Amino acid sequence: SQTIHQWPATLVQPVGSPLSLECTVEGTSNPNLYWYRQAAGRGLQLLFYSVGIGQISSEVPQNLSASRPQDRQFILSSKKLLLSDSGFYLCAGPREGANVLTFGAGSRLTVL
């Protein structure tokens, strides 16, 4: 079965600092991978998705970027964080053979 690992689980960063959130996948190959952001008390906003190495689709213009350096690795980055980047970031990938998502445990980012 597929497992999504995310780290760090919690991060407190000052405005203007860089960001790197990592997501790795076990139990499947060549998965579609997704980064979602969840603001406090709100739904999930799709940020990026990737169908393969080096292939990134961006859903919303923003201060963030994503990269897929390896088949099972998906990274969310920022060069300079804004206060509005605070939130709960979730990485997800599909279960084998279905467009049903398995989620990681999330990374909570607080920008001060």
Added chain:
Amino acid sequence: SQQGEEDPQALSIQEGENATMNCSYKTSINNLQWYRQNSGRGLVHLILIRSNEREKHSGRLRVTLDTSKKSSSLLITASRAADTASYFCATDGGGNTPLVFGKGTRLSVIA
């Protein structure tokens, strides 16, 4: 863009009661899914209903889908305190398009 919209935003019930959450969406779908999220955790898939299905059951969960009204409902019967969580619907437009999630319903089951 946000496709599914859940209703109500929050729901508080007593243990043993049934909880009903609704989801409306705007465009055609291949299937609709419901997920659960415990506070501060990732989402967990609960149930999927295809566009040609009208009702589906899984344990204490019952999902209905009305494609003519573009709506779905999730019923949790005989609720337990452990059912306290946020519940999200997600629409699958088919092909390789990503799922689109609603804003969720926050369910509190009081023991």
